[in-house]
Amino acid sequence: MNSSAQPPRSAFKQVESGFEHFIFASRWLMAPIYLGLVVAMGVLLVKFGKEITHLIAHFSSMDEGQVIVGVLTLVDISLLMNLLIIIMFSGYENFVSKMDDLHSHADRPDWMGSIGFSDLKIKLIGSMVAISGIELLKAFMNVDTLSDRHLAWLVGIHVTFLFSGLIFAIMEKLGGEHH
Template identity: 75%
Template sequence: MKQIEKNFEHLLFSSRWLMAPVYFGLVLAMLVLLVKFTKEVWGLFAGIMTATGGELITGVLSLVDIALIMNLLIIIMFSGYENFVSKMDDLHSHQDRPDWMGHIGFSDLKVKLIGSIVAISGIELLKAFMNVDDLSDRHLGWMVGIHVTFLFSGVLYALMDKLGSKH
């Protein structure tokens, strides 16, 4: 019976490697976002002479939005892999290794995730306000409501994290 328990625990522990393809999928998602970023930059420069100031600002905000999402994916990939799959021991001495790598726990990851979502939501809301004439009041109301919900959730996450770390 002890051997069955040992084998089962080994199987459970090894199952963490099922997450590796998920993290590789996020790398592929970054490639898709890079294509989208390139398309946005191309469109921004193609219309530079005819675009209004609002259109240029919206274009730049779209670039910032994509950059934030890609940064978020890197944080999720690195910290998720190191927290749940395997340590990246060979990279500890790499000169370009980010300082935060290996130090972000699951709790930190949740707070960074919600913070990024709030920032991305804020950018989307700002882009909507730049094109306020094209959107209904109802649509804008929903966007503001969703953003406030994300913001409130972020504050609650941070508060819970702070309260949890005291105990």
């Protein structure tokens, strides 16, 4: 009597299998996010073009500090674009799909396909520290025009990123010893 009230075990297994395939396929919802990051790189490229055009056009009338701030802005954009590449490549390969057709490509970066989620977190916080450091250096180049409160916030944010990076690195080191 009980056996007629319960569906066969195989029906539950089919539902479970279908659900698992659906969940697994949902990883493709990340693909448009990576495409959006490619678009963001295009926006940053336009910003870089504007910055370098401004730097070249006004070079003769700029003082040394303004030139340094202009160059630091270019470096800042470059670091951000490098970070986006790392996030796109490693995120796509780790969470969406392997880029099998590109494994033998001559220009394929050596790190591609080998950066795991833990490595990605460390690279992300490292890049944030570098970008924050550049912003802080740019602020120090214009220290006369900024309030103490503004500078204090910049230093506080940079120190927060720095300590976060150290804590992430220590956690990864400790976690690696236990595996």
